[in-house]
Amino acid sequence: ARLAGRVRAELARIERRRWRSLQLVAAALAALFLTQGLSNLVNGDWVAQNLGEAYSQHAATESGLALLAAGMAVAGGLFRLSWLPLSVAVGAPLGLAFGVTGIGEVGEFTAGAVLHLGQGAGGVALAVLWWRTRRYGAAPTDEHGA
Numbered sequence: 001a002r003l004a005g006r007v008r009a010e011l012a013r014i015e016r017r018r019w020r021s022l023q024l025v026a027a028a029l030a031a032l033f034l035t036q037g038l039s040n041l042v043n044g045d046w047v048a049q050n051l052g053e054a055y056s057q058h059a060a061t062e063s064g065l066a067l068l069a070a071g072m073a074v075a076g077g078l079f080r081l082s083w084l085p086l087s088v089a090v091g092a093p094l095g096l097a098f099g100v101t102g103i104g105e106v107g108e109f110t111a112g113a114v115l116h117l118g119q120g121a122g123g124v125a126l127a128v129l130w131w132r133t134r135r136y137g138a139a140p141t142d143e144h145g146a
Contacts, residue, residue, distance in 0.1 A: 073086055099119055
């Protein structure tokens with residue numbers, strides 16, 4: 001019985017470690033979304049000036065709040081492994097969409113291009129790691145809390 005307990009504990013430790021890289025990518029992507037959301041709330045006029053666009057405080061505030069919510073959803077997988085599907089469902093498509101947007105900002109607004117290309121890379125990495133970890137590991141459960 002003690003041996004079976006030790007084996008179960010070791011298998012659980014291995015599974016937690018297997019999911020850790022996915023959690024780290026989710027953390028980085030969440031940080032990028034949260035940073036952009038805060039930037040939209042605080043520096044929306046600066047972003048608009050650098051893009052040569054008209055500034056709308058209403059749009060900047062709403063997009064900032066939406067990005068903060070998306071960042072928190074992506075960060076959810078840091079608190080519980082069973083919440084990682086939410087992290088991937090929000091982070092992968094949104095990161096990829098921002099990555100495509102970032103391509104158009106290359107040469108126009110360097111800070112925006114770097115941010116969005118980083119979000120795109122994070123979204124792709126999150127999707128690939130999710131697929132790989134799900135394929136070769138056990139599904140995350142509440143028992144594997146972060």
